[in-house]
Structures are given as C-alpha cells and as structure tokens.
Amino acid sequence: MMCCNSCVISDDDDDDVDSLQTKAQDIPHKTGETKEVTTSQDVRATIPTEEHKNSSETTPKEKVKVDSSQEVGLEEVQLQKKVPSLQTIPEKLEKVPVKEQEVQTTEKVFGIMSASELHSAVNRLEAVASRLETLAQKSTSAGSSKSSSGGGESEVVTPSVTAFDEIVNSSVGKFVDLSNKIQGDVQTVGAMVQRGFNNLRQYIYVASRSKQPSEAVMEKLFDPVKKVIEEAMTFKDNNRPSKQFNHLSAIAESLPALCWVRVAPTPGPYVKDMQDAGMFYTNRVLKEYKDKDQTHVDWVKTWNDTLSKTIAYIKEFHTTGLSWNPQGGEASAVSGSTGGAPVPPPPGPPPPPPPPAMNAPPPSSGPSEDDARAALMDALNKGTDITSGLRHVSDAKKTHKNPNLRRTSQDNADGLKKVTDDMKTHKNPTLRQGPKPFKAAAPQTAPKPGKPAVQAPAAAAKKPPVFELQDKRWAIEYQEGNKNIEVADTNLKQTVYAFKCNNCVIKVKNKLNSITLDSCKKTAIVFDDVVSSLEFINCQSVQGQVMGKVPTISIDKTDGCLIYLSKDSLDTEIVTAKSSEMNVLVPKDDGDFTEFALPEQFKTTWDGSKFNTVQTDIA
Numbered sequence: 170m171m172c173c174n175s176c177v178i179s180d181d182d183d184d185d186v187d188s189l190q191t192k193a194q195d196i197p198h199k200t201g202e203t204k205e206v207t208t209s210q211d212v213r214a215t216i217p218t219e220e221h222k223n224s225s226e227t228t229p230k231e232k233v234k235v236d237s238s239q240e241v242g243l244e245e246v247q248l249q250k251k252v253p254s255l256q257t258i259p260e261k262l263e264k265v266p267v268k269e270q271e272v273q274t275t276e277k278v279f280g281i282m283s284a285s286e287l288h289s290a291v292n293r294l295e296a297v298a299s300r301l302e303t304l305a306q307k308s309t310s311a312g313s314s315k316s317s318s319g320g321g322e323s324e325v326v327t328p329s330v331t332a333f334d335e336i337v338n339s340s341v342g343k344f345v346d347l348s349n350k351i352q353g354d355v356q357t358v359g360a361m362v363q364r365g366f367n368n369l370r371q372y373i374y375v376a377s378r379s380k381q382p383s384e385a386v387m388e389k390l391f392d393p394v395k396k397v398i399e400e401a402m403t404f405k406d407n408n409r410p411s412k413q414f415n416h417l418s419a420i421a422e423s424l425p426a427l428c429w430v431r432v433a434p435t436p437g438p439y440v441k442d443m444q445d446a447g448m449f450y451t452n453r454v455l456k457e458y459k460d461k462d463q464t465h466v467d468w469v470k471t472w473n474d475t476l477s478k479t480i481a482y483i484k485e486f487h488t489t490g491l492s493w494n495p496q497g498g499e500a501s502a503v504s505g506s507t508g509g510a511p512v513p514p515p516p517g518p519p520p521p522p523p524p525p526a527m528n529a530p531p532p533s534s535g536p537s538e539d540d541a542r543a544a545l546m547d548a549l550n551k552g553t554d555i556t557s558g559l560r561h562v563s564d565a566k567k568t569h570k571n572p573n574l575r576r577t578s579q580d581n582a583d584g585l586k587k588v589t590d591d592m593k594t595h596k597n598p599t600l601r602q603g604p605k606p607f608k609a610a611a612p613q614t615a616p617k618p619g620k621p622a623v624q625a626p627a628a629a630a631k632k633p634p635v636f637e638l639q640d641k642r643w644a645i646e647y648q649e650g651n652k653n654i655e656v657a658d659t660n661l662k663q664t665v666y667a668f669k670c671n672n673c674v675i676k677v678k679n680k681l682n683s684i685t686l687d688s689c690k691k692t693a694i695v696f697d698d699v700v701s702s703l704e705f706i707n708c709q710s711v712q713g714q715v716m717g718k719v720p721t722i723s724i725d726k727t728d729g730c731l732i733y734l735s736k737d738s739l740d741t742e743i744v745t746a747k748s749s750e751m752n753v754l755v756p757k758d759d760g761d762f763t764e765f766a767l768p769e770q771f772k773t774t775w776d777g778s779k780f781n782t783v784q785t786d787i788a
Contacts, residue, residue, distance in 0.1 A: 326374075326377075327377040327378075328486075329373065329377055329486040329487070329492065330370070330373055330374050330377055332482055332485070332486065333369075333370055333373055333482060334370065336366075336475065336478050336479060336482060337366050337367065337370055340471060340474055340475040340478055341362065341363060341366045341475055343471050344359065344362065344468070344471045344472055344475055345359045345360070345362065345363050347359075347464060347467055347468045347471060348360075348362075348468065350464055351413075351416075351464055351465065351468060353411075353412075353413055354404075354408055354411050354413045354416070354417055355413050355416045355417075355468070357404065358401060358404065358416065358417055358420045358421075361397055361400055361401050361404070361420070361424075362401075362420060362424065364397050365394055365397040365398065365401075365424060365427050366427070368393040368394045368397060369394050369427050369430065371393075372390055372391060372394060372430055373430065373491070374503075375390060375500055375503050376430075376491050376492065376493050376494070376500075377492075377493075377494055377497075378494055378497045378498065378503045379493065379494060379497040379498050379499060379500040379502075379503040380493055380494065380495060380496075380497050380498070380499070380500070381493040381500075382499070382500040382501070386500055386501060387431070387500075390500060391428075391430065391431060394427050394428070394430075395428075397424075397427075398424050398425055398427060398428070401417075401420055401421050401424050402421045404417065404421075405417040405418055405420075405421040409646075409668055410635075410639065410644060410646075412639075412640065415450045415451075415453040415454050415457070416450075416454060416465075416468075418447075418450040419447045419450035419451045419454065419469075419472070420447070420472075421447075422443070422446045422447040422449070422450060423443045423444055423446055423447025423448075423472075423476065424443075425443050426439070426440040426443035426444065426476060426479065429479075429483060429487075429491075430487075430491045431491075432490070433489060433490030433491075434489040434490055435489075436483050436487060436489075436490060436491070437480050437483045437484055437488070440476060440479055440480050440483065441480060443476070444473065444476040444477075444480075447472075448473075449725070451469045451472070451473065454466075454468070454469050455469055631647075632646075632647045633647065634646065634647045634648045634649065634651070635647060636648070636654065638663075641662050641663050641664065642663065642664045642665075642666055643656050643659070643663060643664065643665045643666065644666055644668075645665065645666070645667040645668070645670060645675060646667070646668040646669060646670070647668070647669055647670070648667075648670040648671070648673045649670075649671050649672065649673075650671070650672045650673065651670075651673045651674075652673065652674045653674070654673055654674065654675045654676065655675075655676045655677075655678070656675070656676070656677045656678065657678045657679070658679075659677065659678065659679045659680070659681040660679070660680075660681065661680060661681065661682060661700060662682060663681045663682060664681065664682045664683045664684070664685070665677055665681065665683075665684045665685070665696075666685050666687070667684075667685070667686045667687065667689055667692065667694070668687045668688060668689070669687075669688045669689065670686075670689045670690075670692045671689070671690045671691060671692065672690070672691045672692070673689075673691075673692045673693075674692070674693050674694075674695075675692065675693070675694040675695070676694075676695050676696075677694065677695070677696035677697065678696075678697055679697060679698075680697060680698040680699070680700065680717070681696075681698075681699065681700070682699070682700050682701050683699060683700070683701040683702050683703070683704070684696060684699055684702075684703050684704070685703075685704045685706065686704070686705050686706070686708055686711055686713075687706045687707060687708070688706070688707045688708065689708045689709075689711055690708070690709045690710060690711075691709070691710045691711070692708070692711050692712075693711065693712040693713070693714070694711075694712070694713050694714070695713075695714045695716065696713075696714075696715060696716065696717075696719075697715075697716050697717045698715075698716075698717035698718050698719070699715070699718075699719045699720075700720075701720065701721070702719070702720065702721035702722065702723055703715070703719050703721070703722045703723070704722075704723040704724075704725070705723070705724045705725065705727045705730055705748075706725050706726060706727070707725075707726045707727065708727045708728075708729075708730070709727070709728050709729055710728075710729040711727065711729065711730055711731075712730075712731045712732070712733070713730075713731075713732050713733070714732075714733035715732075715733065715734060715735050715738045715741075716735055717735060717737055717738070718735070718737045718738045718741075719738050719741050720741060720742065721741065721742045721743075721744065722741055722742070722743045722744070723743075723744045723745075724743070724744070724745045724746070724748045724751055725745075725746050725747065725748065726746070726747045726748060727748045727749075727751075728748065728749050728750055729749070729750040730748065730750065730751045730752070731752050731754070732751075732752070732753045732754065733754045733762065734753060734754065734755055734756065735756065736756055739755065743767065745767060748769075749769050750769075751766070751767040751769070752764050752765065752766050752767065753765050753767060768784035768785075770784065770785045771783065771784050771785060772784070772785045
C-alpha cells in the first residue's frame with residue numbers, strides 16, 4: 170500500500186491504515202514544519218511538508234488503494250505531486266515488518282548520484298580535460314618546429330606526386346616482387362626498374378615545387394634516370410647468352426619510356442611507342458612460358474600494366490608535357506628535398522680495396538733521361554771549347570779538296586758510289602744499332618676550360634666464335650667468314666640464334682621452332698621448315714632462303730634484305746619495321762625467280778573521319 174511517493178507500507182497491515190489516515194487529517198500545512206504520525210504500535214514517520222500556492226484548489230483528490238476490493242478516498246489530505254525525499258528510519262517492528270527490497274529511495278527512483286559518485290565523476294572529467302590540453306600543446310609545438318626547420322614552408326606533396334607514388338608502390342612494387350621471385354638476371358633488371366622509377370619520382374617532385382629551370386639544369390636533374398636506362402641497355406648487351414634474354418630485351422627496349430618527362434607536347438604517345446617496342450619481346454616471354462610458369466606471365470602483365478597506368482597518369486596531370494610550378498622556387502634548391510619519397514633501396518656493395526703496392530723497378534744501369542739532358546746542357550755551355558775533342562782532318566783527307574778520294578774501284582761510270590748489301594741498313598740490322606738520340610719531351614698543356622679531354626676509343630676486344638647448343642637454342646655468335654656452318658641435328662623445340670656473324674653462310678636442316686639473325690652483316694641462311702618465324706634484327710645485307718614452309722618473316726631495323734620463297738611458302742606473312750632495301754623473290758614454274766620490292770615509303774591522308782595510308786611510288 171502506498172501512502173506517498175517515497176514510502177511503502179506492506180499490504181499485510183491494512184487494519185492500521187484507517188488510524189493512520191485519521192491522524193494525517195490533523196497535520197497542518199505550513200512551510201518548514203514537520204509532524205509525527207504515531208500508530209498504535211508506536212511506529213513513527215516524519216513527513217516533511219511544503220507550502221504550495223492554492224494547493225487546495227489545484228491539487229486533485231487522490232485515492233490510496235488498500236487492496237484489490239477496497240478503495241478509501243482521502244478527501245481531506247492534499248497530496249503534492251512533487252514531494253521531497255522522505256527519509257525513513259528502519260526499525261525493528263513487531264506488527265509492521267517492512268521488506269528491505271520494497272524500500273526505494275529517491276536517489277534510485279530519479280537517478281540522482283550520491284556525493285561520492287559525483288566527486289569521482291568530476292575528478293575523471295578534470296583528468297580528461299587536462300590530457301586534451303597536453304595533446305593540443307604538443308601538436309602546436311610540433312607544427313611550429315616543422316615550419317621553422319623547413320624555412321617557413323612545410324613539405325607539401327602535390328596530387329600529381331601522390332598519384333605517381335601510387336604507381337610506384339602498387340604496380341612497380343608488384344613487378345619487383347615478381348622479378349625477385351624469378352631470380353637470375355630478371356631480378357637484376359627488376360632492381361634497375363625500381364631505381365629508375367624512384368629517380369623519376371624525385372624529378373617529378375622537384376618539378377611540382379619549382380619553376381622550370383634552364384635546359385642544362387634539367388639535364389643535370391634527369392641524369393640519374395638516364396644512367397639507369399643506359400645501365401639496363403648495357404646489361405642486356407652483355408648477357409645475350411642468358412636464358413632470360415627476352416626478359417632483358419623487353420625491359421631495355423621499353424624502359425626509355427621514363428624519358429617522357431623530357432618530351433613535349435606528346436609524352437603519352439611516346440610512352441605508348443616504347444611499350445610497343447618492348448612488346449615484341451614480351452610476346453616471346455608469353456609464348457615461351459604460357460603453359461609452363463605463370464610467374465613469368467604475371468611478370469609481363471604487371472610490366473604492361475605499369476606502363477598503361479603511367480600513360481593514364483600523364484593524361485591526367487601532364488597532358489602536353491611535365492608541369493612545373495610557376496610560383497615555386499629554384500629547382501637546384503628544391504632538388505635536395507625528397508618530399509616523403511619511398512625508402513630508397515639499400516646501397517650497393519662497397520668499392521673494391523685498392524690494388525697492392527707494386528715494388529719499385531730496379532734502377533737501370535744506363536744513364537737516365539735526366540742525366541742525358543744534363544750532359545747535353547753541359548756540352549752546350551762549353552762554348553767554343555766544344556770542338557776541342559775533335560780529331561783534326563788534313564786537306565789531303567778531305568774529299569771536297571781531293572777529288573781522287575771520291576773515286577774507287579767500285580764506282581760506276583757516272584761517278585756514283587755503289588752501295589753494297591752490307592752497307593744497307595734495311596738488310597744489315599747491325600747498322601741500326603747505336604745510342605738513342607735525345608728527344609725533348611713535348612710540353613704538356615692544360616685542356617681548355619669547358620672542353621673535356623677527348624680520349625681515343627679503345628679497340629673492342631675480339632670475342633671468340635661460338636657454335637654450340639645451349640639448352641634448346643643453337644648459339645652461333647661472332648663467326649667471321651665461315652661459309653660452312655651447318656646445323657643438322659634439330660627438332661621442333663629447338664631454335665637457332667645467330668649474333669654478330671660477318672660474311673657467313675648458315676645451313677639448317679630438318680624442322681625447328683624459329684630462326685633469328687641479330688646484328689649480322691653479309692650473312693645468308695638456308696633452312697628447310699620453321700614452325701614459328703624467321704626474324705632479321707639490326708642486320709645489314711642479309712639473305713634468307715626457305716626450302717620448305719615458314720608462316721611469318723619479320724624484318725626489323727634492317728638495311729638490305731633478300732628473301733627467297735619456295736612454292737610451299739607463298740602464303741607467308743612478311744612484317745617490316747624501320748627497314749630498307751627489302752626484296753622478295755617468288756619462284757616461277759620454270760625454276761627461275763621473279764623479284765619484288767617491298768614498300769618503304771607511305772602516304773597518309775585524312776578523309777574527314779579517319780586516316781588512310783597507302784604506299785607511294787616515289788623511289
């Protein structure tokens with residue numbers, strides 16, 4: 170049974186309710202006064218009262234429910250809706266037992282915290298506020314120190330540099346991982362590609378923060394990228410016998426795409442041209458490893474994807490050429506900053522130790538050059554006394570005063586003296602012996618400033634000829650004037666690769682996969698059947714004759730190429746690029762050949778919707 174909002178009386182003591190209500194009617198309603206209500210069992214409860222204005226008029230009558238069958242109206246007692254907390258002093262009662270779980274305090278009903286809980290919450294809030302103030306002070310001090318160290322300007326990475334970093338971190342990083350997985354020479358060129366892109370990233374970063382400098386400064390800034398490209402080409406040329414030569418050639422041919430920053434106004438098409446230049450070798454890699462090793466296939470796809478993303482990047486940020494910052498500083502001053510560049514690769518191995526000191530040669534027994542020069546100067550300083558040591562010759566012994574001395578028995582009719590073989594220096598080596606005449610050293614002049622000293626190119630060492638089967642490839646290299654090179658034991662899985670052969674004739678019997686002539690001069694090749702193709706690359710004055718069938722003939726960067734076809738190979742496809750003086754001979758029924766020239770010049774016209782290209786008849 171409820172007597173007020175904060176006091177709970179058990180329903181078991183319904184008999185005492187009437188007396189309690191009767192007592193409550195006599196309670197005066199005054200501010201600050203309290204009355205004691207005493208039951209017959211001496212139970213005391215303190216009821217605080219509060220004066221409300223017009224409480225008798227506004228407060229409705231309320232009922233106290235005694236039990237489910239009886240309701241008692243309290244007409245005289247005006248209860249307030251908002252009554253302050255009623256503190257009940259629990260005592261041990263004999264007839265009115267109050268259950269502990271039924272006594273609810275106002276703090277629990279209205280969610281009011283105690284003093285201790287409130288004090289704890291305030292302490293926690295103060296701790297959080299103090300921590301936030303400390304962090305704010307640290308952030309402010311760090312920003313000011315960074316601005317002061319950077320000369321008042323923070324390192325800002327532009328969107329163009331950030332977009333290029335995404336290419337380096339994603340595509341280039343994946344390409345390097347695949348190269349390391351393949352290992353060998355591919356791992357080496359993978360590291361070169363990574364260094365090339367990192368150096369190019371630094372060049373783009375400098376451009377984003379500086380004005381366009383002079384041509385000399387740009388060339389100096391681009392020098393690290395150029396050195397990586399040259400290193401890749403040299404590595405490819407020095408490793409031609411490598412089993413991964415197609416991988417090396419693909420990178421060496423397409424890595425010059427990094428030079429797009431020096432191309433204007435069409436850097437995007439330039440990268441596409443470089444990608445197409447390397448596609449010849451990437452297709453070879455795909456053909457060789459398509460069903461063998463998926464890693465090599467992914468390697469090719471990742472490299473092509475890297476170049477494709479580079480083209481898309483150029484179209485977005487550098488459509489007509491590398492964009493410089495007109496409000497930037499000097500490029501030479503900005504070049505020292507990396508702008509958050511990726512961590513460079515570890516440095517290479519230390520340089521080799523200096524060679525051991527050579528023992529000084531023993532002094533020669535003869536006079537040195539300095540001694541001979543000193544003796545000559547002493548003789549010249551004698552003046553007229555220099556002739557004192559000469560033997561006197563009388564007039565009788567002088568040939569210009571005694572003509573008889575000029576004639577001997579060996580003289581001919583003309584009066585000329587005959588010179589015998591023992592008197593000829595070219596037939597008598599002993600006459601050429603004698604002291605070496607003194608020769609003054611040529612004065613050494615310093616080279617003119619601005620012009621480096623030109624050194625004569627050293628003669629290239631002649632490499633020994635090679636003719637051997639390397640795995641599945643017949644290597645024919647550095648042959649000179651050999652007209653009897655014959656490859657007889659072949660099968661469908663083998664290839665023939667001729668490199669730098671001069672004035673040679675190569676005969677290939679049976680059927681094999683492909684034939685390639687690279688950098689050959691005045692070399693002819695005769696073969697039976699080829700499954701794939703016959704290729705001429707960087708050749709001069711070469712010939713090829715097919716006795717059976719060949720599907721494709723490729724001529725690339727070749728000057729002077731003569732091809733003899735057979736009746737079975739008239740349906741062959743001939744692909745040419747950057748070549749000249751190409752002729753094809755087609756057999757006739759009588760066994761003779763008819764010669765046809767392949768076109769070298771073309772004319773392209775615009776018809777309003779597309780370009781039309783036709784060959785020209787201009788010789």
